[in-house]
Amino acid sequence: MKSLFIILFSVSRLFNQNPVPAKVTEVLNQLQNKYAPDKRTSIFNIKANTSTTGKIVLTGELAGANIRKELLTALKSFNILDSLQMLPEKELGTKIYGVITIPVANMRANPGHNQEMVDQLLCGSVVRLYKSSGSWTLSQSPDDYLGWIDNDAIVPLDTIALKDYLSKPKLITIRDQSYIVDKPGDASNIVSPLSIGAIITLLNKSGNFYEVALADGRKGYINTGSVNEVKKWKEETKTQLQPNQVIKTAFNFLGRPYLWGGTSGNGMDCSGFTKMVYYLHGLVLPRDASQQVRVGKPIPSDTTLKNILPGDLLFFGRHASNDKPEKVTHVAMYLGDGKIIHSSGYVRVQSLKRGDPDFTESRLHSFLQARRPLAAPKENGIPSLSDLHFFD
Secondary structure (H helix, E strand, O other): OHHHHHHHHHHHHHHHOOOOOHHHHHHHHHHHHHHOOOOOOOOEEEEEEEOOOOOEEEEEEEEOHHHHHHHHHHOOOOOEEEEEEEEOOHHHOOOOEEEEOOOEEEEEOOOOOOOOEEEEEEOOOEEEEEEEEOOEEEEEOOOOOEEEEEHHHEEEEOHHHHHHHHHOOEEEEOOOEEEEEOOOOOOOOEEEEEEOOOEEEEEEEEOOEEEEEOOOOOEEEEEHHHEEEHHHHHHHHOOOOOHHHHHHHHHOOOOOEEOOOOEEOOEEOHHHHHHHHHHOOOEOOOOOHHHHOOOOEEEOOOOOOOOOOOOOEEEEEEOOOOOOOOEEEEEEEEEEOOEEEEEEOEEEEEEOOOOOOOEOHHHHHOEEEEEEOOOOOHHHOOOEHHHOOOOO
16 A cells, blocks of 8 residues: 555656646637537547657547647747647548438437437438547538437438538428338328428428438338428528517417427427427527527517517526526427427426416526527527528
């Protein structure tokens, strides 16, 4: 035990004698704030240590050759040993993109079905692939959220195959649940179910059915009443950004169960619910409530709710104190007259107005602020689906 203490003390002295220069730490912090302020959407896991020979050793993972170049340029006055692992990893080869091929793909914080679910991606979503671990791949959604997806849910593509996939006409499912079947008509077998908002490739039209294909090569037919042509649908959503229309869509999800990490019609958490509702109107909200609160037009508000309009998003959580900042943990959509619709246990309507039978004291007490997604969305940080790089 004594010898172990001596060894640890010696290592500690050696480390303390070789601290990382403040300038190096400053550069790393500046670049992280510039390129990766949110670890949920950016890969910037870099550590710096000083070796016994005085070299600054850079280890960890980074996505973005331009960031690496900027980093090394900023540290050119130091003796640098670059041991960074650049992503996508070389083992993926040229297939650094993928398309979701199952109705709903669960995205997890770490590889494994027993790990926390952080997001869900619908069939047809295009993802960026970064590295593999067993049968799981670290992926990035079209709106930049990062997580691990089971390889069975993805078909990997290289750049040429991706361009070919994106070049083909697409359909989007507009029914709560739809089905691709092996042949038109009643005497058919299911090829794949689809949740609302899924994207599939259009091949041909045959009477009341479209012939369609999934990215993994499976083909079949879907009823024309279950889908809309993506190009036509995108144009239609531009004229459907009125509060009453958005609220109507929200009411379609009443009774859906709360599901942590859920962003599909099968189950959704609070931010998954608001994200899905606005997605069906062509707008892309960030994934989490603490991210959604950063976009949209800020609305001066208090517990009187006097400035808040139907369709606005209300955020709840911990109020700021002398020793702790404000923390957003929940989001709801405002309906007017003190009413909100949100996923809390299940998607339901409750009230923030005392005296109402469905009044919720805890929500009123934890109300923090409001945002208006429908007020000049793009100018206030909310892109449309047409703005996404991988949305055809």
